[in-house]
Structure formats: C-alpha cells, structure tokens
Amino acid sequence: MPHEVLIVTEAELRRAVRLDLAAVEVVERAFAALAAGGVVMPPVMSMELEAANGEVDVKTAYLPGFDGFAIKVSPGFFDNPALGLPSLNGLMILFSAKTGLAEALFLDNGYLTDLRTAAAGAVAAKWLAPERVETAGVIGTGVQARLQIEAAHLVRPFGRVLVWGRDGAKAATCAADLAASLGVAASAVDDPAALVADSQLVVTTTPAREPVLKADWLHPGLHVTAMGADQSGKNEIEARALAQADLYVADNAAQCARLGELRAAERAGLWQAGLPAELGQIVTGARPGRGAAGDVTICDLTGTGAQDTAIATHALAAVRALGAGIRIAT
Amino acid sequence: MPHEVLIVTEAELRRAVRLDLAAVEVVERAFAALAAGGVVMPPVMSMELEAANGEVDVKTAYLPGFDGFAIKVSPGFFDNPALGLPSLNGLMILFSAKTGLAEALFLDNGYLTDLRTAAAGAVAAKWLAPERVETAGVIGTGVQARLQIEAAHLVRPFGRVLVWGRDGAKAATCAADLAASLGVAASAVDDPAALVADSQLVVTTTPAREPVLKADWLHPGLHVTAMGADQSGKNEIEARALAQADLYVADNAAQCARLGELRAAERAGLWQAGLPAELGQIVTGARPGRGAAGDVTICDLTGTGAQDTAIATHALAAVRALGAGIRIAT
Structure with missing residues (x-):
C-alpha cells in the first residue's frame, strides 16, 4: 500500500498555521483529553551533553480522540550563537495513532512549540x-x-x-x-x-x-x-x-x-x-x-507533550489544506 | 546560515548501505565508545497504546567521537496486517552532535535497525x-x-x-x-x-x-x-x-x-x-x-541506542557519497 510522509519547513508552517482561535481550540481539547483519562504521556526523555554544551529533550503524548501523536525533539546547543546559529531548534514528527506510520515531519525550529505554549x-x-x-x-x-x-x-x-x-x-x-x-x-x-x-x-x-x-x-x-x-x-x-x-x-x-x-x-x-x-x-x-x-x-x-500532539495534528490539517509541504513516497 | 536536512527513503538506504565490514566496523566503534565512557544514553522511552493495540519505543545515544547522534522511533501496531500494512515501522533522525541541528531523516522502516542488529x-x-x-x-x-x-x-x-x-x-x-x-x-x-x-x-x-x-x-x-x-x-x-x-x-x-x-x-x-x-x-x-x-x-x-547512532552516522556518509536523498532547505 503506498504511503506518503509530508515534509514541512518552518516557512511553510508560518504560512499555514497561525495563533488563532482554532489553534486555541485544539490545545483546549488536548487539556480536556488529559483530564478525561486514557492519555499516554511518558516522562520527558532528556540528554545533558556537557561535552557539546548542549541538551536534548524528547516529548510525546498519545491522546484519545486525536488522529495522530507527535514526538517532539528539542535540542538546545548553547555554543551555537558563536557559529551564527540559534541555540534552540527543534522538530516534530506526527505519527498515525491508528497505524504508527509517520505522517509528517515538521521542521519548525520551535515555531509550533511557541504556538502551543501561547495557546495554552x-x-x-x-x-x-x-x-x-x-x-x-x-x-x-x-x-x-x-x-x-x-x-x-x-x-x-x-x-x-x-x-x-x-x-x-x-x-x-x-x-x-x-x-x-x-x-x-x-x-x-x-x-x-x-x-x-x-x-x-x-x-x-x-x-x-x-x-x-x-x-x-x-x-x-x-x-x-x-x-x-x-x-x-x-x-x-x-x-x-x-x-x-x-x-x-x-x-x-x-x-x-x-x-x-x-x-x-x-x-x-x-x-x-x-x-x-x-x-x-x-x-x-x-x-x-x-x-x-x-x-x-x-x-x-x-x-506538556499533549499540547505538541494537538498543535501537530492541527498543523497537518492546515498544511494539507494549503497543499504545502513536500510529499515523500515511502 | 543556510541549512539542509536530507530526507532518505528505505529504497535509497537499501541501495546505499549494506551489511558489510564497514557497517560492522562502525558498530564496533560504538561498542568501544560505550566501554570508554562519556556516552549519554537515557533509558528507552516507551508508550503502550492499548487502545490502538500498539507500542512505541524511542531510543537515542550520544557517543563521543561520533559527528552525530540518532533518535530512533520504533512503532509496533499489531492490527496493521489486517490493513495490509506491516506491524513494525520506524525511522531515525540524525542530529549534529556539535549544533543539535537535524542532518537527516531516514525513513528506513526498520532497515537500519536490522543492519545494526546484525552488525552487533x-x-x-x-x-x-x-x-x-x-x-x-x-x-x-x-x-x-x-x-x-x-x-x-x-x-x-x-x-x-x-x-x-x-x-x-x-x-x-x-x-x-x-x-x-x-x-x-x-x-x-x-x-x-x-x-x-x-x-x-x-x-x-x-x-x-x-x-x-x-x-x-x-x-x-x-x-x-x-x-x-x-x-x-x-x-x-x-x-x-x-x-x-x-x-x-x-x-x-x-x-x-x-x-x-x-x-x-x-x-x-x-x-x-x-x-x-x-x-x-x-x-x-x-x-x-x-x-x-x-x-x-x-x-x-x-x-542499544549506541548502535543506532553508529549506523545512522554511517548511513549519512553512504547516502551523501551516492548523492541520494532529497535535500530540504530549512
């Protein structure tokens, strides 16, 4: 069965997804799901990388009622500014909550995190x-x-x-x-x-x-x-x-x-x-x-990882509606 | 500063990376690094998704002496065969060990895991x-x-x-x-x-x-x-x-x-x-x-996550040597 993964850059995400009532509503649904039970949200996976003056956090959450679950990777490398790079980066991968297949990679550099944090x-x-x-x-x-x-x-x-x-x-x-x-x-x-x-x-x-x-x-x-x-x-x-x-x-x-x-x-x-x-x-x-x-x-x-799953699900719909992103057949 | 992420499919990986002595050698170096110290390898992050008859594991490891570190996501969704899909999937993301920037997404469906497991x-x-x-x-x-x-x-x-x-x-x-x-x-x-x-x-x-x-x-x-x-x-x-x-x-x-x-x-x-x-x-x-x-x-x-980091580092070099993969400017 053919399957496609959608690759979306930060620029495309900024075009497709904004801080609006729809984003607030989906994050609100995530909080409601957290309270209703059935959520699987493991503790954050963290690496402290002293040798690189960096750290990496990985968050995820499965929410009943959402079609996908996100895995978010947030690196912070604090010597980056000397290289002309931002300290904080990050990406999210959205997986189907039904099949576990990857649906989308959001190369958002933290933009979706900014949105879901503000929406909360x-x-x-x-x-x-x-x-x-x-x-x-x-x-x-x-x-x-x-x-x-x-x-x-x-x-x-x-x-x-x-x-x-x-x-x-x-x-x-x-x-x-x-x-x-x-x-x-x-x-x-x-x-x-x-x-x-x-x-x-x-x-x-x-x-x-x-x-x-x-x-x-x-x-x-x-x-x-x-x-x-x-x-x-x-x-x-x-x-x-x-x-x-x-x-x-x-x-x-x-x-x-x-x-x-x-x-x-x-x-x-x-x-x-x-x-x-x-x-x-x-x-x-x-x-x-x-x-x-x-x-x-x-x-x-x-x-919370629940907010990441919410905003990633929302972003996929918005990006698809625009026809944005690059589709990779796997 | 422009930055590119390389997106690589399973078919391209099968063309670029084989089970050979070079793959064995890089996995051997990962084991040596594990013994030498300085490795940061958090416990596996796991989600049991009873509602979906699925599970998801996330592994990672930072190894001194390797240019990158991999984060591997391994979903297993056991109702997939009824949909004509394999139960096991998976992908790896390779990040720069110096800047934390994503270098490559390997949509390998477990192929790289198969290789690193055999190489061990x-x-x-x-x-x-x-x-x-x-x-x-x-x-x-x-x-x-x-x-x-x-x-x-x-x-x-x-x-x-x-x-x-x-x-x-x-x-x-x-x-x-x-x-x-x-x-x-x-x-x-x-x-x-x-x-x-x-x-x-x-x-x-x-x-x-x-x-x-x-x-x-x-x-x-x-x-x-x-x-x-x-x-x-x-x-x-x-x-x-x-x-x-x-x-x-x-x-x-x-x-x-x-x-x-x-x-x-x-x-x-x-x-x-x-x-x-x-x-x-x-x-x-x-x-x-x-x-x-x-x-x-x-x-x-x-x-171990150390093997994933090793094979992903090896794969990136092999894919680049072939000029394979799709480069996404971020």
Missing part, C-alpha cells in the same frame, strides 16, 4: 481570567511575551497592555510590537508592582530563578498565568502566592510539582492543599474554575 | 567465536536469522550453515536463501540439539519466552550469540547456561539484566558473578575475551 495561555485566560479585562500586563519581553498577550487577546479583547522587563529598551520594543499587532494602547512601565496593580490579567514569561511577582501584589479580580518555569530551579511567582490565591491551577499537577511554580511552594511548606486542580479539569467541568469576579486565580504552565 | 552479531562473533568456524547454526527463520548468519560470515567465513525453526518449511526456505546469498552449503535440521552439537557458532534469533537452547547442549569450542530477547519475559538460553559458560558477555549489562538473557538467570539465582563483561570492554581490551580454543562463550544482545 489563551486556554488559561479563557477559563480563569475575569470576564472583563481592560488591561493586560506582561512580565518579560521575549517571543512568548508577545505571543502570550496576542493569545490572551483572542479570548479577552482588552484595550491596553503594560510591559515590564529588566531591560527598559526591550520592554519598549515589545510594547510597540504589541500595539502594532493588536491595535491597542501599549506601554512599557518601570515598576512591575504597578503593572500588576493596574492589570486584571498578568502573564509572566521569564526564565527567572527568583520570583518576579510578589504575593503582596495580588489584588481582587486578578488572574496570573506563569509560563516561564519549565525546569526545577525556575520560579516566577512568590511561593506564598499560590495558597493565597482563591484558585491555583496546574497544566499537569505532577509536572508542576517537579518543574513549575508548585515546586518552590511545596519546598517552602507553603502548599499543603494536596493535588491542585488541572487546567483540563476546569475545561471539562470536573473541577470549578473562577468563582466570584473578585477572586484571584493563578495558572502554572510547564508545557 | 558480527562484532560478537569477531571477538568471541573460535578462530576456526566450519559450521554455523541458527535457531529461528526470520529476517535476523538470515542477516545474523550473513554478518557472522563476514568475520568467520564458514562453509556450512544449519537452520532450525519450529516451522520446518520456513527453515528450509531460510537455508535455501542463505545457500544462495553466501554460496555455502546450508540445510534445515529437525533437531536443535543436533544443530548445536554440529556447530562452532550458534545464533538464536527468536522471540521465545521459554529457552530454545539448553545448557546441556553447550560443548567445548562453542560460541552462542542470543539476540532475540529485547523485553522482560523473552528468554532463549536456559538460565544455568550463562554461569556454566567460560565467558558470558552483555551488550549492555544493565539492559541485559532488565531485558535480556541475564534477567532469567538472575531471577533463578543462577547468576551470582556480579556485573558481567560488556562487549565494548572486550573490543577495547578492558576485559579479556575468549581464552582457550575450547572455551564456551555466550553473548547477549538486547540492542
């Missing part, structure tokens, strides 16, 4: 942020600072954005970029406490190892999404904020306890509520989301 | 079999029965082959195939005990869960390579044979204790010699190989 932020905002968000704040000034705010805007069409970063010039550039892409008022601010005070929705997008958002800054009607921590040792939110909030939600409870904000809180003895709610449980209604408009909510996103 | 058998025979082998026996009648004997013949050019399998017709076909490919006398036999008695080199290539080779059959001047067991529960060699032999060698001691012949022997309390020698230690001279011509030796091959 939109899912968190959709289910946890106050109905009415006038101002959104972002702490951090990188690619995810932009994408998280664009994603949140899909589900909470706020009119104003505040940006804080350690480097004021980068914060100003990020604000200008967001003003242009979203058509909203956007400005850099000097004080992260003031940013939080003025926002109903805040996203932290940094690789911080010391908290950049203090518990004292929490105020009624605030939602915070912390998406920077993805390794043990990273920590963006002051530990006591998690228990202080009305609701703390993990993308994956076990993983957040190892790699996310939950880790610091548990180690400090400041989280004793047992297993936290997971985002998929909020989506499916298995656990309640935001209660009152004045509640404080926090969502901890560490990134 | 040749390495075992080269270092452990008696200098003089007149008759080689094989237990099993599948693809590896053929390839293991062809591989062993590269390093021990015997003149006669005996084949035993549960299905006598398949054994006869396998013998005829080997007679044709090697130009040697080859015949199927009814009795595996007689096969072992008449051979100086025996390879077991079955998925047996009960021993197919008895300890009582061992005789002076015999080498046995057992390559069938690659999961806990599989077992080809009677447990007490391992300690009874003059030398038992594992491809990877920890893995053989989990997945190979060593597992059954340890569980039966019949292996108390501690960590066995590894094939790479024999290759590098860190531990002695065969002593006297009359020694009995056994080698237990469970398959």
